[in-house]
Amino acid sequence: MPTERRSLIMLFGATGDLATRKLYPAMYNLFKKGNIRDHFAVIGTSRHSVDDAKFRDIVTKSVNDAEKKADKKLVADFIKHFFFVTHDVTDLEHYSVLKDKAEELDKEFKLNGNRVFYISMAPNFFGTVAKNLKNQGLLSEGNGFNRLVIEKPFGRDFESAKELNDALSHSFNEDQIYRIDHYLGKEMIQNIEAIRFGNTLFEALWNNRYIDNIQVTLAENLGVEERAGYYDNSGALRDMVQNHIMQIVSLLAMEQPVAFKDVDIRAEKVKALRSLRVYNVAEASTNFVRGQYAAGGNGKEYREEDGVPADSNTETFVAGKLLFDNYRWSGVPFYIRTGKKLADKFTRVDVVFKKPLVDIFSFPQDGNTLLSPNVLTIHIEPNQGFSLVVNAKNGDQGFHTEPVNLDFYESSQRTQNTPQPYERLIHDVLKGDGTNFSSWPEVANAWKFVDQIRRVWDIQQPMFPNYLPGSMGPVAADELLARDHREWIYKLNQ
Numbered sequence: 001m002p003t004e005r006r007s008l009i010m011l012f013g014a015t016g017d018l019a020t021r022k023l024y025p026a027m028y029n030l031f032k033k034g035n036i037r038d039h040f041a042v043i044g045t046s047r048h049s050v051d052d053a054k055f056r057d058i059v060t061k062s063v064n065d066a067e068k069k070a071d072k073k074l075v076a077d078f079i080k081h082f083f084f085v086t087h088d089v090t091d092l093e094h095y096s097v098l099k100d101k102a103e104e105l106d107k108e109f110k111l112n113g114n115r116v117f118y119i120s121m122a123p124n125f126f127g128t129v130a131k132n133l134k135n136q137g138l139l140s141e142g143n144g145f146n147r148l149v150i151e152k153p154f155g156r157d158f159e160s161a162k163e164l165n166d167a168l169s170h171s172f173n174e175d176q177i178y179r180i181d182h183y184l185g186k187e188m189i190q191n192i193e194a195i196r197f198g199n200t201l202f203e204a205l206w207n208n209r210y211i212d213n214i215q216v217t218l219a220e221n222l223g224v225e226e227r228a229g230y231y232d233n234s235g236a237l238r239d240m241v242q243n244h245i246m247q248i249v250s251l252l253a254m255e256q257p258v259a260f261k262d263v264d265i266r267a268e269k270v271k272a273l274r275s276l277r278v279y280n281v282a283e284a285s286t287n288f289v290r291g292q293y294a295a296g297g298n299g300k301e302y303r304e305e306d307g308v309p310a311d312s313n314t315e316t317f318v319a320g321k322l323l324f325d326n327y328r329w330s331g332v333p334f335y336i337r338t339g340k341k342l343a344d345k346f347t348r349v350d351v352v353f354k355k356p357l358v359d360i361f362s363f364p365q366d367g368n369t370l371l372s373p374n375v376l377t378i379h380i381e382p383n384q385g386f387s388l389v390v391n392a393k394n395g396d397q398g399f400h401t402e403p404v405n406l407d408f409y410e411s412s413q414r415t416q417n418t419p420q421p422y423e424r425l426i427h428d429v430l431k432g433d434g435t436n437f438s439s440w441p442e443v444a445n446a447w448k449f450v451d452q453i454r455r456v457w458d459i460q461q462p463m464f465p466n467y468l469p470g471s472m473g474p475v476a477a478d479e480l481l482a483r484d485h486r487e488w489i490y491k492l493n494q
């Protein structure tokens, strides 16, 4: 039997897109599995004038949209835990209404004073809400916990992130703050630690003696769609690299934690990020490439999308080379790339091992091919699994080698039953496990790195648009690796 977690969840932005598309279905799954059951209550708030009945309709629709055959009786039980308070977060006086409601529900559902405050609103409200929660006396006193969940983005550069963090620190300690990076809730991202630290085969070789380079690709095949307003102010560097990619890279680069606990894992991730080389202007220009998509297929070019200024220099693609100045990784580039309107939608990590120092099977006169590097690919999405390329004899009469693939993919049934990121992450918050959230030192170091690239890009005029929809980005992204006599493992038409 799963352990039931007791808590009030006060949700700011309860009528918004994220809440209705992701958060209610995630909570419902936790309810279905018994992780939350009798002793939880949700106070939804937003400026909208909604009563409990209407709110419960919203939650029901959201669950039914996510799960076509949701059990009606279970959904009916679930929504009895949902209450709504119309509340403008800037209205100081009105916090007392939230406070009274929290106390009433705490008694009714026997919540032991445990409170989760989830801010699913535009980022400019994060600091205001956190401050008001404390100043207006909403934090639980006594033995109950107070936890704050913050959505992305966490600032738009180091300075603004620090300002936000200072505002949050006024009300919450670092160990009470859960900064969401939903990539950290993905099954195969969490599997990176299992693959590395659960297998002598990999961890023993996980260093610059045996690894040639590591490649991380987060590809999307859609354009900006309806998010142009947000996206044009952000761009791929801020939207994807500073958070998701930096988190994945730190999991790949970190040392083995003392134990599989949030404090120990965070300590190692921070250490790795601190050894990431922060580039000077020349290095940033050489080691990072940006792109913006052109028109193609039936789609418009980025600058013609609704809500995008015609002279926008916002990048929809980034590729870069990251270098860690430490004993384990000295000399091993981590290549990263992400972009919109690429060939396909997928996320993968390719760990490229060095070839054997001597290739005794190379008989050019017989037309034999050279040995391939061993490549461990971690397929994060849509397929979940990993594959390993090894060299083997090809079965001919002569002695010819060929690369063969050892594949493991989760079955679609297992994948379907795997909790979605928000389900895991909300569960982690209720358990008080910060492993899969970004800590402030991680966020700060990631911003310091990314700011340097941004600074250089802000003073240089890009040649946009520079890649076609359906490609894998601008030619310069291939040249970035070609300069190092390498190539991307994932290429088009694979």
Ligand code: NAD
Pocket: 012, 013, 014, 015, 016, 017, 018, 019, 045, 046, 047, 048, 087, 088, 089, 090, 119, 120, 121, 122, 123, 151, 152, 153
């Ligand atoms: P949204 O605009 O759809 O919802 C915002 C909510 O805030 C609404 O309920 C609105 O009524 C409420 N609100 C606005 N001003 C208010 C005020 N003054 N007082 C009280 N309530 C107010 O936004 P969203 O897409 O749900 O995003 C929420 C957060 O989640 C943002 O930080 C966003 O960056 C992040 N996020 C969203 C998604 C997504 O898929 N939507 C994905 C990742 C991260």
